[in-house]
Amino acid sequence: MAGRSCLRKFFVLPLLLLIFLSFYLLYYERSSQALINEWIQDYVKLHHREKPAHMLTYPAFKHPLAPPYPYPYKFLINQPDKCKNRKPFLVLMVLVESHDLESRQTIRETWGNDSLYDVDVVTVFLVGLPQFAPVLIQVLLEEESLVYGDIIQQDFMDTYYNLTLKTLMGIEWVTKFCSNTSYIMKIDNDMFLNVDYVVHKILDPEVPLRENFFTGDIRFNTPPFRDRTVKWYVPKEIYPNDTYPPYCTGPGYVFSIDVAKKIYDVAQTIRVIPMEDVFMGICLYELHIKITIPEPWTFNTNKFFYDACGFRLFATVHHFSNYELRSIWKDFVDKKSQC
Ligand SMILES: *[C@@H]1O[C@H](CO)[C@@H](O)[C@H](O)[C@H]1NC(C)=O
Numbered sequence: 001m002a003g004r005s006c007l008r009k010f011f012v013l014p015l016l017l018l019i020f021l022s023f024y025l026l027y028y029e030r031s032s033q034a035l036i037n038e039w040i041q042d043y044v045k046l047h048h049r050e051k052p053a054h055m056l057t058y059p060a061f062k063h064p065l066a067p068p069y070p071y072p073y074k075f076l077i078n079q080p081d082k083c084k085n086r087k088p089f090l091v092l093m094v095l096v097e098s099h100d101l102e103s104r105q106t107i108r109e110t111w112g113n114d115s116l117y118d119v120d121v122v123t124v125f126l127v128g129l130p131q132f133a134p135v136l137i138q139v140l141l142e143e144e145s146l147v148y149g150d151i152i153q154q155d156f157m158d159t160y161y162n163l164t165l166k167t168l169m170g171i172e173w174v175t176k177f178c179s180n181t182s183y184i185m186k187i188d189n190d191m192f193l194n195v196d197y198v199v200h201k202i203l204d205p206e207v208p209l210r211e212n213f214f215t216g217d218i219r220f221n222t223p224p225f226r227d228r229t230v231k232w233y234v235p236k237e238i239y240p241n242d243t244y245p246p247y248c249t250g251p252g253y254v255f256s257i258d259v260a261k262k263i264y265d266v267a268q269t270i271r272v273i274p275m276e277d278v279f280m281g282i283c284l285y286e287l288h289i290k291i292t293i294p295e296p297w298t299f300n301t302n303k304f305f306y307d308a309c310g311f312r313l314f315a316t317v318h319h320f321s322n323y324e325l326r327s328i329w330k331d332f333v334d335k336k337s338q339c
């Protein structure tokens with residue numbers, strides 16, 4: 001008897017597995033086929049586009065890796081009065097994940113402390129919809145926004161491949177709610193930022209407001225990564241050309257307010273790609289705006305050992321953790337006059 005039931009088990013389990021597998025494969029194939037059909041239809045629609053962009057059915061181009069845009073995202077958390085009756089010189093748009101309160105707090109206590117500077121600086125944090133524990137994180141974000149009044153959020157998923165949406169949200173915010181600013185800097189949360197250098201050495205409040213100004217760590221002729229295992233993978237359907245136009249790498253770049261308005265407008269009419277920094281380069285290419293080449297060693301993508309006087313000569317240094325930033329900042333501010 002024991003032998004027979006063993007035998008039955010021996011047959012039944014693989015049989016169940018087989019049935020499950022065939023259903024799974026059937027379902028998978030169906031759904032991926034439907035997805036592919038949908039992309040093809042969108043692709044065709046995009047290429048036979050006659051309607052002006054503002055009359056398109058949203059979004060213009062669909063692909064799992066293409067950020068859905070243009071799309072009428074809503075501001076869930078906004079600071080509409082932050083720039084009211086003032087004329088900021090520089091807006092710092094800090095890209096940070098919605099759950100990363102620690103980073104925001106570190107930045108508020110270091111380079112993001114607006115009251116440290118001799119010109120009007122406005123720091124805002126850009127977030128999307130939290131991916132993890134969304135209900136809880138949303139409650140915390142709203143609380144944090146009430147306390148600090150520096151959070152801006154739209155209703156797109158806060159993921160790496162959606163970073164372009166985040167930068168575009170910042171640009172939309174600046175053009176709609178802070179258009180009195182002279183310049184804008186997009187900056188990541190893992191950076192050392194020397195605001196005084198950016199204000200006085202790069203921008204200079206004594207010089208009349210520049211137009212068509214965009215600068216940062218510039219890259220020429222970079223090819224897209226076509227290997228799907230790489231973080232920066234961009235498929236041909238999303239970006240067909242073999243090289244990107246010149247662009248400034250994402251961790252930190254600076255531009256004038258007129259450029260923000262122009263980028264926002266042109267972004268409504270072209271295909272958005274997931275690399276936010278490259279996408280800014282594509283917009284500049286479409287707008288025929290030339291990137292200003294900075295002095296060497298201004299925007300540093302490599303990490304350096306901290307040195308109070310050395311760091312005074314940089315605008316940005318990449319790869320600073322919250323802990324490192326907090327531990328060097330006091331020294332950096334204290335030794336200001338000693339170099
Ligand atoms: C922008 O600045 C001008 C002049 O400085 C001022 O009159 C105007 O109220 C400001 N706009 C906003 C939205 O604060």
Ligand SMILES: *[C@@H]1O[C@H](CO)[C@@H](O)[C@H](O)[C@H]1NC(C)=O
Pocket residue numbers: 108109110113114115116
């Ligand atoms: C910002 O700097 C001012 C002036 O040094 C200081 O009083 C304030 O506590 C700082 N704010 C934060 C959040 O550290």
Ligand SMILES: *[C@@H]1O[C@H](CO)[C@@H](O)[C@H](O)[C@H]1NC(C)=O
Pocket residue numbers: 064065066067068155156157158159160161162
């Ligand atoms: C980007 O955000 C949109 C809107 O929330 C979402 O539908 C999409 O899945 C996100 N894309 C990625 C790659 O995370």
Ligand SMILES: *[C@@H]1O[C@H](CO)[C@@H](O)[C@H](O)[C@H]1NC(C)=O
Pocket residue numbers: 241243244245282285
């Ligand atoms: C991509 O290549 C086409 C054909 O050579 C060219 O017309 C277009 O301007 C290029 N786009 C970019 C963003 O380089």
